[in-house]
Amino acid sequence: MTRRLALITGASAGIGAEFARQYAARGWDVALTARRADRLEALALDLEKHFGCSTLVIAQDLAGAQAVDAILAEVKEAGRHVDGLVNNAGYGLPGTFFNTSWADQETFIRVLFTAPCELVHKLLPGMSERNYGRIVNVASLVGYTPGSAGHTLYAPVKAAMIKFSESVHAEAKAAGHDIHVTALCPGLTWTEFHDVNGTRARTNQAPAWMWMQAGPVVEAGIDAVERGMPVVVPGGQNKGLATLAKLLPDPIARMVMAEQSKRFRDLKD
Numbered sequence: 410m411t412r413r414l415a416l417i418t419g420a421s422a423g424i425g426a427e428f429a430r431q432y433a434a435r436g437w438d439v440a441l442t443a444r445r446a447d448r449l450e451a452l453a454l455d456l457e458k459h460f461g462c463s464t465l466v467i468a469q470d471l472a473g474a475q476a477v478d479a480i481l482a483e484v485k486e487a488g489r490h491v492d493g494l495v496n497n498a499g500y501g502l503p504g505t506f507f508n509t510s511w512a513d514q515e516t517f518i519r520v521l522f523t524a525p526c527e528l529v530h531k532l533l534p535g536m537s538e539r540n541y542g543r544i545v546n547v548a549s550l551v552g553y554t555p556g557s558a559g560h561t562l563y564a565p566v567k568a569a570m571i572k573f574s575e576s577v578h579a580e581a582k583a584a585g586h587d588i589h590v591t592a593l594c595p596g597l598t599w600t601e602f603h604d605v606n607g608t609r610a611r612t613n614q615a616p617a618w619m620w621m622q623a624g625p626v627v628e629a630g631i632d633a634v635e636r637g638m639p640v641v642v643p644g645g646q647n648k649g650l651a652t653l654a655k656l657l658p659d660p661i662a663r664m665v666m667a668e669q670s671k672r673f674r675d676l677k678d
């Protein structure tokens with residue numbers, strides 16, 4: 410029997426690299442994609458050595474309109490099909506809607522929402538034909554919290570990622586396919602995310618109990634998708650915060666978010 414293949418976006422760092430490690434450890438082959446080819450090559454070599462898996466390295470910028478087609482063409486050229494997809498690539502766009510360009514906002518939507526939806530849309534026919542698919546869409550705890558000043562589209566896009574996952578999960582279930590779709594909603598996680606968006610110094614002021622390592626976050630995601638859960642919030646602290654966000658009256662939740670935004674984001678200029 411041929412080994413299953415997981416396609417992981419944003420595999421060059423953080424949560425994506427950890428997904429690659431954990432899928433490889435579970436006996437899957439992995440197709441790694443992100444922009445930094447050197448990082449992907451190094452990870453691929455390491456995984457081949459430690460887990461004896463096959464790897465594909467596909468350097469692509471998801472901001473490009475043809476990126477998804479290019480990634481899928483490389484998988485096909487290698488004679489493989491995708492059994493598992495992890496839509497993970499992402500970043501935070503610093504600043505506000507007032508002081509950022511539309512080009513940057515549009516690119517953000519493409520990388521964090523349009524490209525993931527396109528990948529799911531283009532992979533579903535093959536998955537349903539083979540009656541097998543596992544899809545993890547990396548959303549965020551902020552998909553549950555009110556919109557806030559700064560990083561304007563981050564929360565809306567992550568909320569959409571949760572709803573999108575629930576919808577496709579329900580459609581696959583209604584069709585009777587063995588295709589599971591899960592939105593993974595991490596809270597603060599130790600990766601390069603806050604270095605890349607320039608908020609490291611401020612975000613590190615968040616209390617230690619709020620932070621998780623990528624390992625248990627990814628473990629929760631893979632476990633949830635295997636069990637057919639449409640959404641998973643990893644970690645007791647994040648589950649508590651998600652519940653609080655649902656229970657608090659909206660005006661109070663907005664007040665709390667406003668205070669947090671002032672603390673952790675630069676909203677001036």
Ligand SMILES: NC(=O)c1ccc[n+]([C@@H]2O[C@H](COP(=O)([O-])OP(=O)(O)OC[C@H]3O[C@@H](n4cnc5c(N)ncnc54)[C@H](OP(=O)(O)O)[C@@H]3O)[C@@H](O)[C@H]2O)c1
Nearest residue numbers: 419421422423424443444445471498499597598600601602
């Ligand atoms: N860390 C947290 O606290 C946290 C919390 C909740 C949710 N998340 C979500 O978790 C996911 C992974 O983030 P992370 O924390 O692991 O951050 P990270 O360490 O900065 O990794 C982000 C990954 O996304 C890739 N990426 C960024 N822009 C890309 C583009 N235009 N095209 C292709 N790949 C791109 C990066 O690779 P290249 O630079 O090589 O392209 C990198 O592999 C994101 O969706 C993020 O929103 C993170």
